[in-house]
Amino acid sequence: MKYPIDKFQSLRTPFYYYDTELLDETLQAVKAQLQPNWHMHYAVKANTNPKVLRHIVEAGFGADCVSGGEIQACLDAGFPANKIVFAGVGKSDWEIELGLMAGIFCFNVESVPELEVINELAQQHGKIAPVALRINPNVGAHTHDNISTGRAEDKFGIAWESAYDVIEHCKQLSHIECIGLHFHIGSQILEMDDFATLALRINELQEMLETYGIHLQNINVGGGLGIDYEDPDGHPIADFKSYFETFRRYLQMRKGQQLHFELGRAIVAQCGTLVSRVLYVKEATLKKFTIIDAGMTDLIRPALYDAYHRIENITSSEQSQNTYDVVGPICESSDVFVRNYTMPTTRRGDLLAIRSTGAYGEIMASQYNCRTLPASYTSQELCCQE
Numbered sequence: 140m141k142y143p144i145d146k147f148q149s150l151r152t153p154f155y156y157y158d159t160e161l162l163d164e165t166l167q168a169v170k171a172q173l174q175p176n177w178h179m180h181y182a183v184k185a186n187t188n189p190k191v192l193r194h195i196v197e198a199g200f201g202a203d204c205v206s207g208g209e210i211q212a213c214l215d216a217g218f219p220a221n222k223i224v225f226a227g228v229g230k231s232d233w234e235i236e237l238g239l240m241a242g243i244f245c246f247n248v249e250s251v252p253e254l255e256v257i258n259e260l261a262q263q264h265g266k267i268a269p270v271a272l273r274i275n276p277n278v279g280a281h282t283h284d285n286i287s288t289g290r291a292e293d294k295f296g297i298a299w300e301s302a303y304d305v306i307e308h309c310k311q312l313s314h315i316e317c318i319g320l321h322f323h324i325g326s327q328i329l330e331m332d333d334f335a336t337l338a339l340r341i342n343e344l345q346e347m348l349e350t351y352g353i354h355l356q357n358i359n360v361g362g363g364l365g366i367d368y369e370d371p372d373g374h375p376i377a378d379f380k381s382y383f384e385t386f387r388r389y390l391q392m393r394k395g396q397q398l399h400f401e402l403g404r405a406i407v408a409q410c411g412t413l414v415s416r417v418l419y420v421k422e423a424t425l426k427k428f429t430i431i432d433a434g435m436t437d438l439i440r441p442a443l444y445d446a447y448h449r450i451e452n453i454t455s456s457e458q459s460q461n462t463y464d465v466v467g468p469i470c471e472s473s474d475v476f477v478r479n480y481t482m483p484t485t486r487r488g489d490l491l492a493i494r495s496t497g498a499y500g501e502i503m504a505s506q507y508n509c510r511t512l513p514a515s516y517t518s519q520e521l522c523c524q525e
C-alpha cells in the first residue's frame with residue numbers, strides 16, 4: 140500500500156488511515172459477484188466510521204446490525220431501513236422498539252423468549268415484526284475459538300433440532316411474521332469447505348421443512364469470509380469469487396427465494412492501517428522492544444485473539460535488520476502487537492504501519508488509561524488537502 144508519508148509526518152499519532160480507493164475497489168468486486176436475488180448487508184460491527192460507511196451506502200449495500208446503537212448509526216449514515224437486519228442474542232426492549240419504529244427489514248431472532256418479547260412489543264406499537272430465525276447449524280469453522288459461533292455449544296442461535304417447532308410457534312404469535320432463516324458460523328474463515336458444509340446443512344433443513352409444507356422467502360448465510368493478514372499487498376481483495384461460488388454450487392435455492400449475506404471483515408479489513416510512531420527502542424536483557432505510541436486501546440485484536448497484523452516501518456531506509464517485540468504504552472502485559480518480529484532497524488520517530496486493521500480495529504478502541512480515541516483520515520482527505 141502507498142502512503143502519503145509527508146502528510147503523515149504532520150499528523151498526531153496514532154491514527155487510522157483508510158484507503159478509500161481500495162475500499163471502493165473491494166465494494167465493486169463484491170457487487171460484480173451478486174446475482175439479482177442476492178443481497179449484501181455489510182456487518183457494521185467491523186467498522187462504523189462514518190467516512191467508511193458513506194462508501195458502503197453509496198455501493199447500495201444494506202447493513203447487518205447487532206445493537207440499537209448500530210441501527211442508529213446506519214440510519215444516520217443513510218442506509219435505507221428496509222435493508223437493515225438486526226441480530227444479537229440479547230436485544231433490549233428499546234433496541235427492538237427502535238427497529239420496529241424504523242421499519243427494518245428483519246429481526247434475526249436467536250431464542251423463543253426473544254420471539255415472544257418482539258411479538259409483545261410489536262403488538263404494543265401496532266406493528267408486525269418480520270423475523271428470521273437464527274439457526275445454529277452445529278458447524279465448526281476452522282478459525283479462532285473466540286470467533287466461532289455455529290457450534291452447538293456456542294451461545295448463538297436456536298438449536299437445530301428446534302427449528303421446526305419454533306417456526307410453528309411463530310404462527311401462534313399474532314404480531315410476528317417469520318420470513319426466513321439466518322445462519323452465521325464464525326469469522327476469519329478461509330476454508331471454503333466450511334461454507335460448503337453450511338450450505339449443505341441448510342439444504343438438509345429446507346428439505347425437512349418442506350415435508351411439513353414450510354417455504355420461507357429468505358435465506359441469510361451470515362458472513363465470516365477471512366482475509367490475508369500475512370500478505371495484504373499480495374491479496375488486497377478477499378477471495379469473493381470462491382466464496383460466492385461455493386454458495387452458488389452447494390446451496391439449493393427455492394423458486395423466488397432471496398439470498399442474503401453479511402460480510403464485515405472481508406469488506407473493510409484491508410483498506411485500514413493503524414499508523415503509529417516509535418517512541419523508544421529499548422534493549423532489555425533478553426530482547427529488544429520497539430515501544431510505539433499505539434496500544435491495545437487502539438487495536439485490541441492481538442491481545443484479544445492472538446491476532447497477527449503485519450507491521451511495516453514506512454519511514455526507515457535502513458538496510459540492516461533487527462528482531463523486536465513491538466509493544467504499546469498501556470499498563471498491561473498483553474499490550475503486545477507482535478513478538479520476535481524481524482524488520483529494518485528501527486529508531487525513535489519512525490512511523491510504523493500496522494496493516495489490515497480496517498475491521499475490528501478503530502471500532503474496538505477504548506479510553507483505558509485515559510487515552511484519547513485514535514483519529515482517522517481517508518486517502519481522499521489527505522490527497523486533496525493542502
Ligand SMILES: *Cc1c(COP(=O)(O)O)cnc(C)c1O
Nearest residue numbers: 182226326362363401402403404
Ligand atoms: C460478526 C457478524 C457478521 C460478520 O462477520 P465477519 O467475519 O466480519 O464477516 C455477520 N453476521 C453476524 C450475525 C455477525 O455477528
